[in-house]
Amino acid sequence: MKISDIQKLTEARIVAGDLLTEKNIKKAFSSDLMSDVLTLDEEDILLITGLANVQLLRTAEMADIHVVLLARNKKASPEMIQLAKENKIVLLETPFSIFRASGVLFSNGIKPVY
Amino acid sequence: MELVFEIEGGDFTSAGNASSKIKKVLKQLNIDSKTIKRIVIAVYEAEVNIVAHAKKGILKASIGSHFIEVKLTDKGPGIEDVEKAMEAGFSTASKQVREMGFGAGMGLPNIKKNVDELDIVSEVGKGTLVKFKNYF
Numbered sequence: 148m149k150i151s152d153i154q155k156l157t158e159a160r161i162v163a164g165d166l167l168t169e170k171n172i173k174k175a176f177s178s179d180l181m182s183d184v185l186t187l188d189e190e191d192i193l194l195i196t197g198l199a200n201v202q203l204l205r206t207a208e209m210a211d212i213h214v215v216l217l218a219r220n221k222k223a224s225p226e227m228i229q230l231a232k233e234n235k236i237v238l239l240e241t242p243f244s245i246f247r248a249s250g251v252l253f254s255n256g257i258k259p260v261y
Numbered sequence: 262m263e264l265v266f267e268i269e270g271g272d273f274t275s276a277g278n279a280s281s282k283i284k285k286v287l288k289q290l291n292i293d294s295k296t297i298k299r300i301v302i303a304v305y306e307a308e309v310n311i312v313a314h315a316k317k318g319i320l321k322a323s324i325g326s327h328f329i330e331v332k333l334t335d336k337g338p339g340i341e342d343v344e345k346a347m348e349a350g351f352s353t354a355s356k357q358v359r360e361m362g363f364g365a366g367m368g369l370p371n372i373k374k375n376v377d378e379l380d381i382v383s384e385v386g387k388g389t390l391v392k393f394k395n396y397f
């Protein structure tokens with residue numbers, strides 16, 4: 148799925164990165180626990196989370212995750228936006244809950260990591 | 262090549278800075294991305310451990326032609342039972358650390374999973390040395 152489709156389906160706002168990138172996202176993982184994210188063997192997935200802090204972006208950077216969706220209206224801080232830009236991470240904010248965002252994307256073809 | 266970083270305990274805003282710089286250096290050396298990911302995840306977990314538990318620490322990374330050796334030495338509470346700390350789910354992390362998305366007792370097991378050689382020496386009340394090596 149294209150990032151622009153993820154944005155439309157979750158009514159998200161883009162706060163960092165390029166929406167028009169041709170990147171094709173096949174799998175997603177939803178978690179507020181960064182320790183869990185760091186145990187994933189897959190790269191290039193979509194991360195859906197309610198955790199809005201700088202460590203979210205650091206975790207994404209280390210885990211080679213390039214698209215992050217902040218759920219339930221969490222707002223990215225200027226430091227988070229800066230880190231996302233530095234590491235070419237697309238950062239989106241959706242008003243949907245983690246459950247709703249995950250459900251909508253799952254039913255439109257995004258696969259789970261596990 | 263040797264890279265040295267000072268790590269401040271409790272400074273969550275900077276946690277990950279050292280790992281990020283090491284990742285950039287490894288990328289420049291054209292090392293395979295899966296190998297880089299294993300290394301930097303181990304470095305990041307260890308860096309977060311110092312920020313979460315210790316007063317301060319030093320991270321030294323030595324990069325050779327086919328390996329990286331990372332040594333993290335901290336002044337902190339030490340680990341009472343290293344074997345127990347290696348068990349998934351065992352944690353002594355504070356509420357603040359948990360709110361940052363860490364402290365689930367998965368750091369040390371995840372370091373072990375991602376490195377080729379690991380050595381932990383700890384003295385209660387003084388500090389901990391975490392040393393690991395990865396080959397590429």
